[in-house]
Amino acid sequence: MDAKELIARRVAREIMPGMLVNLGIGLPSMVATYVPASLGVFFQAENGVIGLGARPPEGMEDRHLTDAGGGFVSAVPGAASIDSAMSFGLIRGGHLDMTVLGGLQVDEAGHLANWKVPGKMVPGMGGAMDLVTGAARVIVAMQHAAKGQSKIVPKLTLPLTALRRVDLVVTDLAVIEPGEGGLILRERAPGVSLDEIRAATDAALVIPGEVPEMTLAD
C-alpha cells in the first residue's frame, strides 16, 4: 500500500453514516473509494452537485456533469444540482459535515496553509478558505513531509488559509489532533515508531501515554 492509499483509508474511517462530505481534488478525492455505499454518505462537489458518483462507463460521460477538478463524474440516486451561491451557502453556513483537504503546512496552533507559495505557485484559493472556515469538521490529508521537509511546522511560513483550527491531520506517518495545548499525537502508521515520527516532525508534539497504530478502512 502506498502512502496516499494509507492516508485515504485512514481518513475514510472518520466518515459517519449520512454525512455530507466535501473532498478536495487529488489525494482527498481518493477517500471516496473506501467509503461503502451502505453508509448513505452524500459527497458534495463545490462546482454544484450533492451526491457525486463515480466516473460513468466509457462513452457515457456528459459535459454538464463534472467534479470540481473538471473530471467526468456521475450522480447517485437522491442527488441534487445546485448553483454556486447554494453550494457555498452549504459550506459557509455550517451545513457541510466534513471537508477533507490537502495541505502544504499545518502548525502548532492547528492552522493550515494550502493555497499559495509566494513567488512560486499562485493558483488562487478557489473554495479552500470557505471550506476551512465553514465546514463542521476539517480534516487535512497530506504527506508528512515534502522533499525531506516536515510539513508539520512550529509556525506557518506560508500564507494562512483560515483562522479556524483544523480538527484532524492524517499523514502517512501519523494521526495528529490539534487542540488548545498543541498538536496531540493520536495514532501511528502501521510499523512506524514514536521516534521516527518525532524525527520527521519539526513541530512539537504532545505525546499521550498510549499511541496506538492506525486502523484502516477496507
Add this chain to the structure above:
Amino acid sequence: MKGALRPEAAAALIPEGASLMIGGFMAVGSPERLIDAIVARGVGGLTVIANDTAMPGKGIGKLISAGLVARVVASHIGLNPETQARMISGEIECELVPQGTLIERIRAGGMGLGGVLTPTGLATEVEDGKQVIEVEGKRFLLETPLRADFALIGAWQADYVGNLNYMLTAHNFNPIIALAGRTVIAEPDSIVPVGVIPPDAVKTPGVLVDHLLIRAA
C-alpha cells in the same frame, strides 16, 4: 427579451474595455460560441469576472490566449498557465477572491445589496485593506458588491421569452450573474417553445435576459 442574435452580432455589442461576467466552472456551463465570436471580433482591454479562467483553448481560456483580457477577478487560475504567466508579466491584473465570497459579491451586486459580511478570509491576505465589522460578537469582513457591463450566460434550454434553465453542474455562476450584468446575453443549448420549461423549472426568468444567441448551425 429583445430577440435572438447571431454570435457576431452579440459580440458587436461589447466595446473595448467592457467588463464581462461569464458563467462556467472550468468551462462547464460557459457560452463557448459567444466567446469564440468575441475572440473573432478582437476587442481588448476586457475585465473578466468569473470563477476561473478555465484552461487554454476552452471557455474563458480562449479570451486569455487571445490577449483580450486586462483584468481578471476570479477564485482560481491554477489550471491556466497562460493566465499565471500574463499575471506575472504584469499584462493581466488579477484579483483573487475566495469562491464563496466572489459569488456573494456578485449576488449582492445583482440584488441591490451594499455588500456582504463573511467570516471567510479573516486574518488572511484576503483581509488586507478591508473593513472588519463585528455583529453579535462575531467578526466579519465587509466585501463589496460586483456588477458588470455584460453577463454572458451558458444555459441548457431557453424558451421564446428568454426563460432559462440549466443542467447539472453547468449551473454554477450562471443564475447569479444573470442579475448583475447591465446587459444579459444567454447562449442556450436549445431554444424551445414557451411552456416546455414549466414555470417551476425556470431558474432565470426571461425578464432578466436581453438577448439570446441563435441556435448553433
